[in-house]
Amino acid sequence: MFNMETLWYIILWALLGIYILLEGYEFGAGMVYLLFARTDSEKRKVIQSIRSIWDANEIWLVAFLALAYLVFPDFFHRIYEAFGKWFYVFVVAYFVQLVTQNLILIFFDRPFRKILDWVYGLANFVIVFIIGVFISNILRGNIGADMQMFSQNFSPFSPRTGYIDWFVLLFVLMLGLIILMHGLGWLIHKNRDAFGRKLKFAVMRLAIVSIPVVILLVVAIYFIQKDSFRQFLLYPALFIFPILMISSLIGLLMIRTYSNDNKGFLLATNLFIYFWTGFMILLYPYLIYFHRHAKGVSIFETEFHSLKEYYLQWWVIGIALLLIGYSILVFKYHKGKALAAEAG
Numbered sequence: 001m002f003n004m005e006t007l008w009y010i011i012l013w014a015l016l017g018i019y020i021l022l023e024g025y026e027f028g029a030g031m032v033y034l035l036f037a038r039t040d041s042e043k044r045k046v047i048q049s050i051r052s053i054w055d056a057n058e059i060w061l062v063a064f065l066a067l068a069y070l071v072f073p074d075f076f077h078r079i080y081e082a083f084g085k086w087f088y089v090f091v092v093a094y095f096v097q098l099v100t101q102n103l104i105l106i107f108f109d110r111p112f113r114k115i116l117d118w119v120y121g122l123a124n125f126v127i128v129f130i131i132g133v134f135i136s137n138i139l140r141g142n143i144g145a146d147m148q149m150f151s152q153n154f155s156p157f158s159p160r161t162g163y164i165d166w167f168v169l170l171f172v173l174m175l176g177l178i179i180l181m182h183g184l185g186w187l188i189h190k191n192r193d194a195f196g197r198k199l200k201f202a203v204m205r206l207a208i209v210s211i212p213v214v215i216l217l218v219v220a221i222y223f224i225q226k227d228s229f230r231q232f233l234l235y236p237a238l239f240i241f242p243i244l245m246i247s248s249l250i251g252l253l254m255i256r257t258y259s260n261d262n263k264g265f266l267l268a269t270n271l272f273i274y275f276w277t278g279f280m281i282l283l284y285p286y287l288i289y290f291h292r293h294a295k296g297v298s299i300f301e302t303e304f305h306s307l308k309e310y311y312l313q314w315w316v317i318g319i320a321l322l323l324i325g326y327s328i329l330v331f332k333y334h335k336g337k338a339l340a341a342e343a344g
Contacts, residue, residue: 008067015067016064017280019058020179021182024183028183029049030120031128033046033124034118034120034121035121035180042195051105072299075287078297079134086130089126090130096123101120131175137163139228139282141291141296170220171217174213177206178268180206185269186268188203189264196261201256204253228282231282232281241281245274245278285298285300
């Protein structure tokens with residue numbers, strides 16, 4: 001039955017999903033820069049292709065944190081306690097990624113640019129890795145002040161786990177492949193030349209790798225959280241999302257046959273949307289899943305104890321609408337400048 005808690009749940013995770021989707025262009029392209037751009041000409045094309053992207057998507061991440069703090073305070077405090085230090089590393093990596101991206105263009109012909117290339121590429125990998133660590137531990141319920149950084153035993157049967165173990169690495173691999181294909185799709189869309197055709201081969205190879213990884217991840221989730229599939233069993237129509245995800249992967253396998261270079265980008269975008277929707281379905285109605293003997297955090301356990309707190313929820317919607325309006329204005333402004341620059 002649809003209720004207010006479910007609505008806030010959808011809005012909360014949609015905000016984070018929008019952030020990852022919109023920044024995925026840049027993170028994925030940064031990974032492509034290190035892995036597939038071999039020549040100086042190709043590297044310059046990667047940087048120039050993402051410089052026109054609107055760079056204010058952090059607003060969606062801030063909105064996610066603000067909504068978690070206001071509507072699900074127990075959840076916010078739990079994730080801050082568990083991932084506070086990780087978030088600081090994320091901010092540093094994001095800052096490094098942004099600065100080195102601009103320094104590469106400024107010092108493109110200098111010998112030390114090779115160092116900037118590695119720092120820039122690795123910063124994007126670190127960002128994606130931290131996002132994957134956060135999401136996978138939320139799904140498994142690996143949250144606690146006494147948690148170690150690394151698992152003492154990477155065996156799936158070990159009762160002692162850490163923030164980084166076999167399941168987390170598998171989840172990070174899947175998320176990294178999706179974001180990498182997302183970046184490749186954007187670069188193919190922006191570079192309809194020999195470089196773009198070269199990147200189509202990369203998409204095909206990654207799509208082939210992704211199919212068994214998806215299967216392994218589904219088996220792993222069932223192994224650690226059998227109850228997470230209950231929504232799919234209660235409402236079989238929800239199976240349309242994993243089916244569409246696999247369909248998107250199959251579509252990416254045939255990217256070289258498409259005359260429209262936009263199609264690969266759209267398929268990569270849809271791939272993430274279906275992946276993220278599946279995550280939301282698996283997690284519901286929890287914000288943090290239970291893990292072995294640890295208690296999870298359900299959306300129904302976060303109650304508003306006063307009328308003032310109830311109305312505070314609607315302030316969040318008002319602020320969200322203002323942020324969306326601000327986002328549209330900034331996007332149109334930067335898009336206009338980018339078009340003017342291309343015309344010049």
